Amino acid sequence: MEELNTVKQGDCREILIDYPAEFFDVVITSPPYWKKREYGVKAEYSGWYGELGQEDDPKKFVDHLIDIFRIVKRVLNRHGSLFVVIDDTYQDKSFQLVPERFAIRMVDELGFILRGKIIWSKRVFKYKERDAFGNPLPTPAKDRLNHAWEYVYHFVKDKKYYFDLDAVKTQYSPKTVERLVRYIRNEEKFDPNKHKYSGDEAPPHFFMKERIIRSKFLDSKSTYGSLAGRVVKILAEGKENEKILIRKAVKNVNGYLKMKLKESGLTLRKLSEITGIRESTLSHYFRTDPNGAAIPSRGTWELLKPILGLGEYDEFVKEEYKPVLPILEGGRSNPGDCVYIPTENLSEKHFAPFPTNLVEFLLKMACPKRVCIRCNRPEGICRCLYPKWRRGRVLDPMGGSGTTGVVARRMGFDFLMVDISPEYCEISRKRIFGEGAMLGGNS
Numbered sequence: 030m031e032e033l034n035t036v037k038q039g040d041c042r043e044i045l046i047d048y049p050a051e052f053f054d055v056v057i058t059s060p061p062y063w064k065k066r067e068y069g070v071k072a073e074y075s076g077w078y079g080e081l082g083q084e085d086d087p088k089k090f091v092d093h094l095i096d097i098f099r100i101v102k103r104v105l106n107r108h109g110s111l112f113v114v115i116d117d118t119y120q121d122k123s124f125q126l127v128p129e130r131f132a133i134r135m136v137d138e139l140g141f142i143l144r145g146k147i148i149w150s151k152r153v154f155k156y157k158e159r160d161a162f163g164n165p166l167p168t169p170a171k172d173r174l175n176h177a178w179e180y181v182y183h184f185v186k187d188k189k190y191y192f193d194l195d196a197v198k199t200q201y202s203p204k205t206v207e208r209l210v211r212y213i214r215n216e217e218k219f220d221p222n223k224h225k226y227s228g229d230e231a232p233p234h235f236f237m238k239e240r241i242i243r244s245k246f247l248d249s250k251s252t253y254g255s256l257a258g259r260v261v262k263i264l265a266e267g268k269e270n271e272k273i274l275i276r277k278a279v280k281n282v283n284g285y286l287k288m289k290l291k292e293s294g295l296t297l298r299k300l301s302e303i304t305g306i307r308e309s310t311l312s313h314y315f316r317t318d319p320n321g322a323a324i325p326s327r328g329t330w331e332l333l334k335p336i337l338g339l340g341e342y343d344e345f346v347k348e349e350y351k352p353v354l355p356i357l358e359g360g361r362s363n364p365g366d367c368v369y370i371p372t373e374n375l376s377e378k379h380f381a382p383f384p385t386n387l388v389e390f391l392l393k394m395a396c397p398k399r400v401c402i403r404c405n406r407p408e409g410i411c412r413c414l415y416p417k418w419r420r421g422r423v424l425d426p427m428g429g430s431g432t433t434g435v436v437a438r439r440m441g442f443d444f445l446m447v448d449i450s451p452e453y454c455e456i457s458r459k460r461i462f463g464e465g466a467m468l469g470g471n472s
């Protein structure tokens with residue numbers, strides 16, 4: 030029986046036998062790093078008996094990883110993603126290139142597509158300012174720079190896979206927005222001597238008209254797929270207090286926005302050109318009929334703020350409105366593959382957790398909220414006439430202290446955590462299911 034939302038103790042190669050092929054939509058994991066921390070549990074790997082990560086040479090370690098990921102590949106959805114957080118080890122003063130050896134064999138031998146090499150940076154040095162921020166482990170080395178990042182390899186099985194870039198897009202800086210406003214009002218033109226850009230063309234924000242950014246409904250709790258589904262549902266169900274709230278929210282948020290838009294003299298089209306948010310998405314913020322009204326997300330509000338001269342988000346978008354009106358996000362630019370996420374402290378004695386924020390970042394992009402039971406395809410790829418949905422499923426086959434499970438549960442996904450160490454399974458269970466598990470950022 031393929032149990033979910035649990036922590037299973039055992040060798041992942043054995044535990045995963047009980048799970049059908051293509052069962053999980055996302056795998057996020059981090060194996061022990063070669064010749065680093067010992068976890069204290071041995072097993073047999075192709076005739077060698079010992080602890081994963083403690084092999085004599087890196088090649089043998091990678092052999093064993095390949096054995097494990099061959100098994101993991103079977104249970105990964107055809108349209109899913111596998112993220113492997115892995116770092117290198119110094120020996121005789123040289124990096125042993127363990128991550129690179131591993132990635133090459135995953136592609137050559139297991140047939141994975143290496144879709145991304147994300148750098149998880151724990152410290153960033155701003156050279157011009159001679160300033161650094163972040164918190165990697167300090168190094169006593171005086172003849173090299175402190176190593177402050179790890180690879181997060183993004184593997185997929187198929188060229189067509191689920192990926193939601195909008196979920197992690199950046200916001201334009203207020204400065205960029207100011208410039209966009211000047212541009213759109215014809216107060217500024219593209220000047221190659223003045224404006225920084227790469228390549229021969231003007232930078233993309235000078236072509237805002239061509240920019241169509243898909244919008245996204247942040248809240249998935251609605252059982253209706255349409256934008257205003259939740260509002261319609263509340264109205265249909267006839268809950269009087271919620272109806273009153275909807276009217277209040279629409280008046281205070283959408284009424285206000287409509288007034289500010291009018292004051293600004295901008296049309297929706299102009300506003301769309303300035304912000305890069307699709308006109309049809311924007312229109313929902315300025316509608317005062319409950320069926321079509323939506324509240325901008327905080328990020329979108331911040332973007333609109335200098336353009337329309339808005340007040341503070343919290344002053345207008347009250348907490349009580351959020352459950353009754355849909356919150357709509359207007360995404361911006363691709364954040365790039367170097368992500369700064371500080372490490373997080375864990376009160377337990379496991380010293381190698383990856384941060385909850387890293388897992389959240391990956392799940393936001395890669396884990397579908399809904400997968401069709403009939404075709405096992407995520408929403409967006411499923412073409413069934415009458416799809417039947419299940420929740421997205423997350424696996425961490427070497428789950429350690431349970432970080433992946435903590436975040437998956439908090440985000441409303443189904444999950445399976447596996448670890449060979451009984452001790453870490455206990456820590457994991459405590460973090461995932463223990464008191465306060467759904468609240469904090471760390472453990």
Ligand SMILES: C[S@@+](CC[C@H](N)C(=O)[O-])C[C@H]1O[C@@H](n2cnc3c(N)ncnc32)[C@H](O)[C@@H]1O
Binds near residue numbers: 448
């Ligand atoms: C780097 S740690 C994972 C840390 C984890 N990402 C976290 O946030 O705590 C690697 C884990 O792999 C586990 N492990 C090693 N060999 C294993 C195997 N064959 N099957 C399952 N787990 C294994 C170890 O016990 C260890 O907890």
